[in-house]
């Protein structure tokens with residue numbers, strides 16, 4: 001009996017069926033998306049002229065994964081493992097992604113978690129810092145502020161208008177200042193400060209996660225870095241540094257360059273979704289992250305992960321924590337330490353949720369939130385950015401109380417404490433115990449990345465609160481054990497990772513598949529509700545606040561479904577024929593999620609086709625939108 005065709009196999013993004021391929025010989029082997037290496041079956045070796053280019057043995061993907069894992073295991077440290085995986089991605093994308101999620105036979109669970117820490121935080125931060133010395137091949141699109149006229153043609157090389165679905169762009173400032181690169185005005189990628197052109201790796205890492213977690217087609221993504229120079233003196237002194245050797249360009253020229261980029265994207269790839277990552281450049285009015293988001297989101301489907309992604313995942317964690325502590329949003333008293341892009345993004349998201357739930361104004365809801373930055377508590381006397389202003393407390397009513405974190409915690413008696421400051425150890429024993437005096441189940445989220453910048457470790461937080469703290473962190477941590485069982489027996493507590501990676505892939509998938517015209521606040525709320533409804537803590541109060549990486553694909557499907565439904569309800573979805581029932585909608589979503597498996601290659605002629613920057617053939621007017629010729 002022939003297996004029945006999936007219901008939605010006719011969709012242009014469907015990942016069922018063969019891939020049309022007009023390339024032959026080494027061109028096939030050198031195109032990572034098409035290459036199967038030793039797994040090319042005999043008939044494809046004949047048709048694509050590969051027989052003399054490969055050893056005779058034909059292997060399965062599983063055998064290749066096993067070999068790749070053995071090679072990977074011999075690499076001596078996380079950074080060497082990261083470099084190995086980068087090379088693998090350059091050779092064979094199916095094997096790379098299969099390697100990330102596949103276990104061989106028995107290692108599946110440990111592998112996925114281990115892989116995340118190698119390809120994302122914290123190891124990706126090290127890879128970014130060593131970008132120029134580890135450089136092997138260019139990946140992605142590099143745009144220079146000195147050549148604004150090249151932006152359009154350089155972007156145009158990546159495909160036809162319908163070929164690109166998802167773009168991640170950074171300007172290379174990856175928050176982790178202070179430790180390695182003191183940076184006076186606090187500009188920062190993944191916590192590691194001004195990394196100039198090395199920022200391309202954060203765009204690539206975020207796109208790997210969209211493919212891994214949400215099945216966004218790897219050939220339909222585009223990583224971009226806007227090289228605006230760097231103020232990182234170490235990079236400028238490094239003779240191997242690959243970016244522009246000049247100070248960062250700021251002000252009008254920077255804004256015009258970003259505008260040229262966004263307008264070029266809209267012109268060339270009108271259906272693409274634009275994800276801003278780690279935009280740290282500051283001016284008197286706050287960070288570029290928020291300013292650019294507010295400028296572009298009324299008109300195009302765009303998203304800032306540090307502001308909105310972090311806000312959404314943190315709200316989902318807090319909702320789950322409040323469920324465990326049997327409280328409501330109306331009971332929330334939140335202190336945020338570090339009022340930058342992430343801190344204020346979180347505060348905004350939570351303020352909106354309180355206002356909606358309690359039917360009060362934003363102004364009223366802001367009274368439940370206290371922001372602290374370098375000068376201490378933000379008050380009407382502090383120099384404030386536009387984004388911070390709505391949260392500032394009346395200076396006259398705060399005269400006698402201290403403005404440092406400990407004093408604020410003592411005065412305010414928060415039940416939620418969030419760290420987005422990049423100040424390691426800022427949540428001291430004294431502060432945490434002061435909070436716990438009034439909060440029987442304090443929700444404490446040290447979110448700064450990478451691991452060494454967390455405001456406190458989960459082990460300390462649980463020790464200082466006798467296991468009562470509800471903890472989630474920005475980077476992965478091992479479970480913590482202690483004598484916190486009902487009868488003093490040892491229990492092991494899993495620590496949830498509160499990272500925007502839980503939510504941004506699903507939001508992106510929802511926008512891409514529905515071809516949403518905009519990404520609105522209501523769509524973000526739908527995403528938060530989807531994630532919090534999957535929190536293991538809803539079933540078991542000792543379980544983590546957020547679902548773990550093992551369920552990433554399921555989270556993405558659920559988030560995408562909610563985002564799409566909201567887009568349809570609000571008349572923002574431009575894709576036609578989106579199924580209405582949840583069951584059909586889930587099937588429709590899954591059918592369009594790329595998976596790492598070898599699909600048969602079908603040889604086709606493509607007269608007059610040109611090659612994209614990725615090596616694949618592009619033919620104007622081709623009916624296939626998948627980029628998978």
Ligand SMILES: NC(=O)C1=CN([C@@H]2O[C@H](COP(=O)(O)OP(=O)(O)OC[C@H]3O[C@@H](n4cnc5c(N)ncnc54)[C@H](O)[C@@H]3O)[C@@H](O)[C@H]2O)C=CC1
Pocket residue numbers: 175176186187188189190191280287305306310337338339340341342343372373374375419420421422423447448449450453473474475498499500501
């Ligand atoms: N877990 C997650 O999903 C995410 C985590 N992050 C992490 O959050 C941290 C901050 O990121 P962004 O907000 O994008 O950076 P940012 O640079 O915009 O914000 C950091 C803020 O902390 C403040 N700060 C620095 N020293 C301080 C001190 N001693 N006391 C009080 N405040 C201080 C800075 O003035 C700045 O306003 C980074 O480590 C980043 O990796 C960011 C986005 C997502």
Ligand SMILES: CC(=O)C(=O)O
Pocket residue numbers: 175189190191278305306449499500501
């Ligand atoms: C997670 C993330 O986006 C950051 O640390 O910047």
Ligand SMILES: [Mg+2]
Pocket residue numbers: 189190277278305306
């Ligand atoms: Mg980020």
